[in-house]
Amino acid sequence: MPASWSGTGTAEAAVWGLCAGSGSKPYRTVVDTKGPGYQCACPSRKFPCKHALGLLLLWSEAAGGAVGPAVAPDWVTEWLDSRQERTRAAAAGPAKPADPEAARRRAERRAQRVTAGVTELEQRLTDLLRGGLAGADREGYQKWDEIAARMVDAQAPGLATRVRELGAVAAGGGDWPSRLLEESALLHLLTRGYLGEQRLPGPLAATVRTRVGFTTDAAELLAGPTVRDRWLVLSQLDTSDDRLTTRRIWLHGARSGRVAMLLSFGAAGRAPELALPLGLSLDAELAFHPSARPLRAVLGESHGPAAPGPVPAGVPVGPALAAYGAALADDPWLDAWPVVLSGVVPIPGSDAGGWQLADADGQDALPIAGRGPWRLAAVSGGHPVTLFAELGHTGVRPLTAWGPDATPVPL
Amino acid sequence: MNASWTDLVGSALLGTDRRRPPASGGPHPALDPATELLDAAAIGTVSRRAGLRPAAARERPAPAAPDGRPVLPEAARRRLGLLLADRSAGGGSSGRRGTAPNLAELLPQWLAAAGRYGYAAPPALLPDLLDAARARTDLRADALALAGPRALWLAELNPEWRFALRAGVRGLEPAAGDPAAIRQLWDEGLFAERVALLTRLRGQDASAALALLRSTWTGERAEDRLMFLDSLRAGLSPADEPFLEQALTDRSRNVRATAAELLSALPGSALAARMAERARSCVSLGTGENVAGIGILVEAPYECDAAMERDGVAPHPPTGRGERAWWFGQLVEAAPLATWTARFGGRDPEEIIALPVADDWQPDLHAAWCRAAVRQRDPAWARALLGPPPAPASPVAAVGDPAKLLSILPEEERAEWVARFIATHGLSEAFQMLGVCAVPWAGPLGRAVVDALDIARDAGSYPWSFSGVMGLAERCLDPAEAERLTVLTAATEEPDDGSPGAGSYWAEAFQRLVGTLRLRAVMLAELEPPAPAAPAS
Structure with a gap:
């Protein structure tokens, strides 16, 4: 434990400690790993600040006992309580418009x-x-x-x-x-x-x-019905133009089998705040935007800590294409529909045509859209993989692959 | 596309004013042709998309050969990803780097270290690894060794990676084992690939490499013959002499000169004996007018005859040099050094070099001996010619190219000599010498470099005057030096006569140096295989 830290401890999802900075009083730093949320008494405008990050590093080495279980001091519980208050208030519904x-x-x-x-x-x-x-x-x-x-x-x-x-x-x-x-x-x-x-x-x-182009307020959605499930993070993809960074996070519900997409935004060149690592599984509430074919959702309350998740269950090419067709019947303006395919192999492009994604056994295949999917080919090596992809009328766009070692690989 | 869709597109292109769309049976038949067309097209589009059928799968690729090697530890896998990402972000070349380590420059070291453990590269990183190896030939051997069989499988599919099939070839091991593959590559490969093959084969089976070269020698182009001949330098032995003697009559003058040079590096060769005879006749021990006591007298040749020319002596000197001195230098350079011990009454190299030389011939004679010492890789002569590192005020090198002479000495001696040199002369002339020292630098050498950098800072110059040495230090200093260096990373007061702002730039440069050294230590530690788990009882 570095000398600058004292009074560290962890209880439930909270980690806290005192860090001696340049001032006379040490900074009180606390992290809610469930949120995640950060609070530190330092004047830094970076978020999370270096103290919070340092604290998490100490905590991550917890196998060595750098941050041990302890009873949370008052300043920690106060902050946690106020946080919960806010979450509950948000869930209870938006403040009614003044007029x-x-x-x-x-x-x-x-x-x-x-x-x-x-x-x-x-x-x-x-x-x-x-x-x-x-x-x-x-x-x-x-x-x-x-x-x-x-x-x-x-x-x-x-x-x-x-x-x-x-x-x-x-x-x-x-x-x-x-x-x-x-x-x-x-x-x-x-x-x-x-x-x-x-x-x-x-x-x-x-x-x-x-x-x-009408939007629905997230708080309003969370006030309505939510879907609780063990949501597996299938993909996190950032795209940016000169004004905005857009992050799409796709989730797959273990019980419901549903796929959901969370959208978050950051100013150009900066990462959006919501970050869910690929392959993580979290027990959480989602509220879907109303639609004939609900997909976009907002993240509500989480229950318990997140943990690495399994390889998602998938379907062969035929049923995946049928799912796209069914989705299109509900929402004809869909560009693509997210699908998890299992037991599929990429077939390299040749003079006979572009890249294909085919069932490992069977005759069905789909065209792969976009540039040569070399990373997918490398992960597959000619063997079947599980693949999360967007399936549209121009073909599949691969997003994440799980090879034989069951580790998700972003493509 | 069915016929009716084609009709719709036809109407859309020309405009419904000119061409009415076919009756669609859409919801608004009476409205207006344009609306009717859009209605029909919408129905057609959605039903076509929703009704898409799977295509027929083409032939699947044969699965890649299994790779049984251990996988990289997790931290090392992430590290490799970062090093490769920095490369593709254009890391190395773009401007000032501030305090951030130059990751792309660490990739070769990482790959070499990983290679010693026999890990397999993670499949997901193979495309980046192959791209890196494609861009930098110096990475290829190590990158392809790590990449393993799946990289070759990928290279079969992507023309951009074909080099992996040829250069790294179906193995990095195959060479001596697979004569048919070698023959095919030799007959069909690109020039660079053939040179690489010859060089590699030469390292494994020198006589097989010679036989391969002889099999096509007369059909090769002159420039190619020169490069091929050059690759015989490694593993040179008396067995090569007949071929080299034959090459002395080559059509190309450069090929002849190289053949002569190689022969002269074989002290037992007939050419070396001929050159020794010629050189001996020019040099004698005696007392001359300008020599106090006994000394070396030189009588340079008066002509360059056809036999000399055939043995590789270039007849025409570069502008500004006398013919006779030019010929003389070449004779001494090509004569076996043992000649002189016999010629000068059993004196050892130190004693011979200490002998006075008559009539200003000393620079020519000593320079020729330096070249001979390098060519014949003779440490005793190299040591004697180098002498101790020169005193502060004297010229950097008494004679010859110190970096080349140093490369003949044992590693430890080399590092020690350079350390002493830097202690007296500073860094400005040391770059070449540092380049021939073994990595990581030995303790005394590392300390000498750091002290010299510290002195340069105190002298008030800018760090980028030393960016070459700094870059070398980042890659070559022993990572254990990092802690000792930390004190230098603080900004210091600038001397009154120093360059403005230099202090903070130095602090930045030292921070990068320390950061890079720490990173190297960490990345090498990450490659350590995890301790085997205790067997469950």
Whole structure:
């Protein structure tokens, strides 16, 4: 134990200690490993601060007894209690808006704007088809960006994103007329769906609203029904553009068999706060966003510590493709559906075609989308693996593989 | 795509004003053709996607051969991932590194150390490892040894990694064992691969390598012959003499010169005897006008005859050098050093070098002896020519290239000499010499380098004037020195006449040095196999 630390201890999920810093009083540092959450008296703006990290390092060597069990002092229990209070308050439901009437008016104004935007987009699409797509591949992005900007103004960011993608499809070469018609038609389906929302069943209406760009408050969701399960972390994937880092975490419920996706965001170049290591299994509550095909969820309360999880159970190629088809029937705007495949081998691309993912025994195969999946090939070595992937109409996108040693490998 | 989808795309391209879409049976038949087209396309798209069927699997690859070697310890596996990631992030070359260790430069050391344990690389890291080996040929042997059979399996599938099949070849062990594979690579390989094969084979079975080279010798291009001949340097023996004698008549002058050089490194060769005869006739012991007492008298050759030329003597001196001195130097360089002990009445190398030389011939004679000592790898002569490290004010090297002479000496002696040199001369001339010292540096050498760096800092110069030595120190200092170095990482007061800001840059450079040394210690410790678990009772 380094001399700078004193009064360290651990009880349940909390670890604490006093660290002598440059000031006269030692810093009180406490970590809730369940959250995780950190609290330290130091003035550092880094989060977690170096004291919290140092404490965790000491604790991680606990096999050697660096941080032993102890009775939590008052300053620790006070912080833990206040933390629990906050969690409970969040779970109990959002604070009611100060003025329900004003909130209702705001919602109404937004609905009007969105409706106007959707109507305009529908008009643009039919105009486009009336005049013909020919030449769209040489027109550049400007036209699409302008329409996208109109959709942002109309407070329909979901439509804006899809419109921008139309520009990319048109400029993408290959069989662009066919793909542009597909994507335009799906966008048309969405605008028609939104305009006829009242006649849709509830879950489908929720899907349409989400796709158009309406969001649901996380606290509001957690106040509703939650699904408790042992959730295995299947994948954690960061993507970033110049404004935002987006992290997708996929979870697989051991009892329910459901797959869930958690989204979190960080400023450009910075990691989002939520981090769940690949292969971890946690007993937790999830609240799903309402949808005809629920997938996106928010993480609620955790029960007990997380532990390394097993290799998830998977299905062969045929049933995986059927699952994608069924999901598409519920939500036709899905780009891909997450699936766990087991007993599959990657087949390298050749003159006869691109890479395939095939059942180890059987004749079924799927195309593998994207660049050569060399890491997957290396993990497989020609032997069957378990694979978590997104399955879409262009093929599978491999995300995580479990080889014979049962260790998850991000791809 | 079915016919009706093709029709829809056709209408969409031309526009429904020009071409009405086929009747779709969609929900809004009467509305307007464009809406009708979009409705039909939406239905078509979703039903096509939702109804996708599996494709027919092509032929599966044969599974990779099993790899029975032990897996890397977990910490070492993570370390390898980091070292490889730093490489692909463009680590080594980009600008100032601050206090962060240069991970890419540690990769060769890590691979060499891991190789000594016989671990298998984790499959997931094989693509990165192969990419690293592709980019840096100096990593290939160690990287491919670690990568094992699955890397070869991958290399069969990816053209970018083909080098692994040829260079690392189906083994790193195969060479002597598989004559057919060797023959195929020799006949079909790229030039670099053939050189690598020849060099490796030469290390295992010198005569087999010679036979391989002779089998195609006359058909090789002149530049290639030169490089191939050069790879005979290792494992040179009298058995090579007939072939080398033959090469003295090669069409290419460079090949002839190299053959002569190799022959002269064989003291028992006929060429060495001829050169000894020529050199002896130019040098005698006696009393001359300009020599006090007894000394060496030199009578340089007056011509370069055809026989000399055939034995590799270059007839035309570089600009600024006299012909006779030029020829003389080449004769002495190629003559066996034992010649001189016999010539000078049984004197040993020290005594011979101490002899005065008449008429300003000493620099030429001694320089030629230096080259001869290096070529014949004669430690006694190298030691005598080096002498003790020169005194502070005197020139760095009395004669010849000290780094080359040092490389002939035993490791310990080499390190000690360089340590004493640095103690008197500092670091500015030491880079080459440090480069020939064994890694990790011996204690006294390491301390001398660190002391010299400390002195350079106190003198107020900038650390990047010493970046070459710093980089070497990061890789070559014994990690155990890290603790002793920690005191240097604090920023110091700058001397009044020092360069502005140098103090903090030095602190940074020393922090990186200490950080790198610690990292090396940690990464080597991570490779230790875990202690076997006590058997359950």
